[in-house]
Amino acid sequence: MFDDLVDYVRENYSRASKIVELGVGGRIEVAEKIKKNLPMAEVLVTDKDLAWVRKHVTGRVRAVADDVMFPQTPIYQNASLLYSIHPPFEILAPMADLAGKIGADLLVVPRSDEQEMFHDGWQKLVRNGRTLGWLRTSRKNAVS
Amino acid sequence: MVSSDAIVVWLEQVRKDDIHIVGGKCANLGELTAKGVTVPPGFAVTADAFRRFLEETKIGDVIQKTLTSSNGPRDPKQYEEASEEIRKIIESAPMPSDIANEVRSAYRDLERKTSNPQVKVAVRSSATSEDLPDASFAGQQDTYLNVKGEDQLVHYVQKCWSSLYTPRAIFYREEKGFPHEKVLISVGVQKMVDSEVSGVIFTLDPVNGDPSKIIIESSWGLGEALVAGVVRPDRFIVDKGTLQIVHKEIVPKMVEHVPNHETGLTMEREVPAERRNAASLGDEQVVELARLARDIEDHYQTPQDVEFAVERSKSGQKVYVVQTRPETFWARMKTPSESGKSPVLDRVVVVQGLAASPGLHAGRAKVVVGLQDAGRMMKEKDILVTRMTNPDWVPYMKIAGAIVTEDGGTTCHAAIVSREMGIPCIVGARNATKLLLTNKEYTVDAKAGVVYQGLVEEVLRPAAVAAQQIPTVIPITSTRIYVNISLPELAEKVARETHADGVGLLRAEHMMLSVGKHPRLLIEEGGGQKMVDAFAEGVRKVATPFAPKPVVYRCLDFKPDEFLGLPGGEKYERDAGHVGPNPLLGFRGAFRYVKEPDVFRLECRAIRKVREEFKLTNVHVMLPFVRTLEDFRNAKKIMEEEGLKRSPDFKLWIMCEVPATVLLIDKFVLEGIDGISFGTNDLTMLILGIDRDDASIQEIYDERNLAVLRAMSHVIRICSEHGVTTSICGQAPSNYPEVVEFLVREGAVSMSVNPDKVIETKQLVAGIEQKLILEGMRKMRENNGDSGALKPRWPK
Numbered sequence: 001m002f003d004d005l006v007d008y009v010r011e012n013y014s015r016a017s018k019i020v021e022l023g024v025g026g027r028i029e030v031a032e033k034i035k036k037n038l039p040m041a042e043v044l045v046t047d048k049d050l051a052w053v054r055k056h057v058t059g060r061v062r063a064v065a066d067d068v069m070f071p072q073t074p075i076y077q078n079a080s081l082l083y084s085i086h087p088p089f090e091i092l093a094p095m096a097d098l099a100g101k102i103g104a105d106l107l108v109v110p111r112s113d114e115q116e117m118f119h120d121g122w123q124k125l126v127r128n129g130r131t132l133g134w135l136r137t138s139r140k141n142a143v144s
Numbered sequence: 145m146v147s148s149d150a151i152v153v154w155l156e157q158v159r160k161d162d163i164h165i166v167g168g169k170c171a172n173l174g175e176l177t178a179k180g181v182t183v184p185p186g187f188a189v190t191a192d193a194f195r196r197f198l199e200e201t202k203i204g205d206v207i208q209k210t211l212t213s214s215n216g217p218r219d220p221k222q223y224e225e226a227s228e229e230i231r232k233i234i235e236s237a238p239m240p241s242d243i244a245n246e247v248r249s250a251y252r253d254l255e256r257k258t259s260n261p262q263v264k265v266a267v268r269s270s271a272t273s274e275d276l277p278d279a280s281f282a283g284q285q286d287t288y289l290n291v292k293g294e295d296q297l298v299h300y301v302q303k304c305w306s307s308l309y310t311p312r313a314i315f316y317r318e319e320k321g322f323p324h325e326k327v328l329i330s331v332g333v334q335k336m337v338d339s340e341v342s343g344v345i346f347t348l349d350p351v352n353g354d355p356s357k358i359i360i361e362s363s364w365g366l367g368e369a370l371v372a373g374v375v376r377p378d379r380f381i382v383d384k385g386t387l388q389i390v391h392k393e394i395v396p397k398m399v400e401h402v403p404n405h406e407t408g409l410t411m412e413r414e415v416p417a418e419r420r421n422a423a424s425l426g427d428e429q430v431v432e433l434a435r436l437a438r439d440i441e442d443h444y445q446t447p448q449d450v451e452f453a454v455e456r457s458k459s460g461q462k463v464y465v466v467q468t469r470p471e472t473f474w475a476r477m478k479t480p481s482e483s484g485k486s487p488v489l490d491r492v493v494v495v496q497g498l499a500a501s502p503g504l505h506a507g508r509a510k511v512v513v514g515l516q517d518a519g520r521m522m523k524e525k526d527i528l529v530t531r532m533t534n535p536d537w538v539p540y541m542k543i544a545g546a547i548v549t550e551d552g553g554t555t556c557h558a559a560i561v562s563r564e565m566g567i568p569c570i571v572g573a574r575n576a577t578k579l580l581l582t583n584k585e586y587t588v589d590a591k592a593g594v595v596y597q598g599l600v601e602e603v604l605r606p607a608a609v610a611a612q613q614i615p616t617v618i619p620i621t622s623t624r625i626y627v628n629i630s631l632p633e634l635a636e637k638v639a640r641e642t643h644a645d646g647v648g649l650l651r652a653e654h655m656m657l658s659v660g661k662h663p664r665l666l667i668e669e670g671g672g673q674k675m676v677d678a679f680a681e682g683v684r685k686v687a688t689p690f691a692p693k694p695v696v697y698r699c700l701d702f703k704p705d706e707f708l709g710l711p712g713g714e715k716y717e718r719d720a721g722h723v724g725p726n727p728l729l730g731f732r733g734a735f736r737y738v739k740e741p742d743v744f745r746l747e748c749r750a751i752r753k754v755r756e757e758f759k760l761t762n763v764h765v766m767l768p769f770v771r772t773l774e775d776f777r778n779a780k781k782i783m784e785e786e787g788l789k790r791s792p793d794f795k796l797w798i799m800c801e802v803p804a805t806v807l808l809i810d811k812f813v814l815e816g817i818d819g820i821s822f823g824t825n826d827l828t829m830l831i832l833g834i835d836r837d838d839a840s841i842q843e844i845y846d847e848r849n850l851a852v853l854r855a856m857s858h859v860i861r862i863c864s865e866h867g868v869t870t871s872i873c874g875q876a877p878s879n880y881p882e883v884v885e886f887l888v889r890e891g892a893v894s895m896s897v898n899p900d901k902v903i904e905t906k907q908l909v910a911g912i913e914q915k916l917i918l919e920g921m922r923k924m925r926e927n928n929g930d931s932g933a934l935k936p937r938w939p940k
Binding site: 069091111113114117 | 654657
């Protein structure tokens with residue numbers, strides 16, 4: 001599941017020192033796969049659900065409680081990429097603000113009926129002829 | 145006064161400033177003991193004892209060598225190896241006899257104090273590095289429970305020491321350039337509390353930082369289960385000012401952690417049926433705990449995260465505070481502002497009320513009870529906070545930068561006068577005189593009716609101020625403008641800020657993600673009710689702030705591949721053969737409800753619960769991706785069996801997103817629908833024959849294609865003829881103003897857009913409606929033989 005995303009991150013962020021999944025919900029596998037592919041990178045996942053984070057705090061991937069609507073920016077500092085899978089559309093703007101503030105790229109894999117919300121400043125990522133997601137590149141953060 | 149070279153100190157001897165001696169955890173417990181709070185009795189093995197252990201066994205150098213031989217700071221495997229080696233060294237080195245003797249002697253004293261030979265103790269590390277701003281990331285040293293006897297204790301103290309060298313802790317210190325030898329560790333030893341109930345109290349809402357609330361989470365048994373997240377706790381929200389319980393969530397608690405008296409360890413067991421659904425805390429206990437936590441916060445002058453345990457003995461129940469620590473997530477947001485003013489806490493809402501006179505102001509609050517106080521306290525540009533004003537207050541209102549009153553509505557004295565004076569004003573702000581503090585800085589956003597803690601620069605930015613000076617006009621339109629919502633938590637804010645006429649699309653998918661399991665797996669595990677409760681709660685959060693305006697709940701419309709991320713997804717979607725080559729055209733929508741009625745019935749029950757138990761009859765239902773009349777008929781039958789029958793009070797809508805629905809709309813109308821909503825994304829895909837996910841043909845995907853517009857026109861005409869309401873919840877109106885004009889002209893009754901587009905769409909629609917009126921008038925004149933031009937009518 002989301003193997004195309006993992007491949008994309010591996011190929012394009014091989015030199016990243018930090019990658020953060022926003023609003024990870026109940027699915028930590030993607031972050032773990034990215035960590036496995038990029039062992040040198042620190043891979044963090046965040047969610048506002050404190051109980052969930054406490055449950056997952058001991059993996060290879062670090063889990064931190066944070067609400068992207070009111071983010072604590074130090075958590076994300078030095079990240080090259082923030083990504084989110086199937087986020088509710090209401091948090092798109094706060095995610096973009098956060099990525100802009102810390103100079104990270106933002107990659108969003110939306111649910112199928114929320115695909116049409118990506119316009120100015122978003123680049124469609126296509127892999128194997130299918131839409132993989134949408135990328136917002138930070139000027140500061142050149143993709144390697 | 146504790147000597148810094150002591151080996152063991154009792155908790156009652158230490159204070160909060162002794163972190164360098166006993167670590168943060170024990171220092172806090174000592175401080176609480178001194179304050180009279182009941183903490184389990186115990187002592188701390190000091191950081192200096194650990195330092196002496198390193199020196200006397202000479203293993204400090206060995207550790208250093210092991211760490212420096214770990215090549216390259218970025219190889220996690222090497223951290224793991226170094227950690228394993230160092231921990232082995234620490235745990236196997238003999239503890240110097242004087243240290244061991246003191247630890248043993250203190251344990252015997254504890255046996256005497258508690259009148260409990262072989263008293264069981266909890267052994268916890270208490271790091272001295274709390275001064276590191278991000279220490280909570282690096283911390284997480286070990287805790288051992290149910291330790292019994294002197295020998296075991298000495299062994300576990302050493303294990304705690306070694307936990308200072310977990311791979312994560314080593315990595316963290318290397319990353320931050322913090323010397324390993326500077327970080328010491330103390331170990332707390334306390335009598336085990338045989339908890340009947342345990343829990344955590346936050347003195348602010350950890351989700352949004354709201355400092356006016358106290359959140360208590362509790363569950364049966366030892367606190368481990370709660371902290372580890374294996375149980376969903378009962379949750380209580382208490383108003384910090386009044387100590388009233390404002391929200392209570394009692395959930396089934398399936399497991400608890402209890403001491404295993406045979407092994408001396410803890411074990412997980414099922415909660416006996418009679419306690420499973422019972423509240424783990426009574427209301428009185430909740431209030432007492434809230435009061436205790438509030439006192440602790442007052443003492444430390446910063447929000448706290450307090451762990452507690454309730455022990456039952458022959459003499460009754462006793463509440464212990466097991467641990468307290470500063471709440472770091474929100475506290476860390478307090479950074480000195482560049483201007484050197486007081487710390488800023490970004491967007492923490494302190495009180496809310498009715499926006500009576502729009503505007504923004506930041507300044508110091510003056511909480512004024514009587515007029516005399518006003519004369520004494522109020523200075524130019526202060527925020528006047530009081531219960532209510534009357535004409536005698538006007539001189540002080542004039543000099544205020546903003547006004548906040550506890551009572552009143554938009555026509556009260558304060559509201560009228562402040563509007564006349566152009567002073568930002570919020571009225572009806574409950575508990576404002578208790579929650580706002582004199583001489584503290586706040587930002588009053590009287591557009592949103594909210595007072596934020598501190599100076600919120602984002603709110604006060606010149607652009608925001610400039611925008612504020614031109615009041616936003618929200619016109620009334622004949623076409624209703626609804627809003628789309630995915631996250632129920634935001635509904636209240638959206639309702640307040642957008643002035644939408646209702647919710648035209650409440651998505652269920654994120655509620656499902658919050659439940660965290662595939663619905664079929666839930667049913668298999670007997671957790672169907674969990675889904676009903678979670679969905680009902682989500683819908684309640686949306687329907688309440690919008691009531692009595694309509695809220696249209698769209699039933700779950702995951703495509704099969706979108707379920708895969710949930711536990712159970714692979715089994716019940718892929719293995720079940722539901723993930724076809726194009727999931728958008730696959731096992732979804734009304735067809736799925738009929739094939740899997742047990743899942744659909746859970747959704748129906750949730751809606752029924754909202755309508756009947758919560759009395760929110762403004763909630764209606766919309767079925768997505770309806771392909772055939774038969775599917776619709778069958779899904780409707782299931783709804784009726786679940787008590788959701790169409791009535792003047794309960795509306796049934798369908799999404800119009802499949803060409804078959806367009807072509808057979810007259811049949812659907814006769815079958816019995818109250819409304820339709822266009823899903824332009826799928827409708828465009830299916831009318832134009834474009835796979836929305838296939839990147840190679842996206843250039844011809846366009847919701848404004850004439851074929852799509854004709855389809856919508858046809859449906860609106862038929863529905864209008866039959867009194868069926870028409871709407872749209874796809875992305876088209878948000879993206880294309882010309883689609884908005886098209887829909888208004890065709891006679892769509894409403895349209896539903898994203899929250900950020902509501903006001904803009906209202907303004908756009910108002911303009912279009914005025915244009916239509918004008919065109920109509922011209923036409924009438926033309927029909928009457930006039931030129932059609934509108935001429936000024938001069939007074940006679």
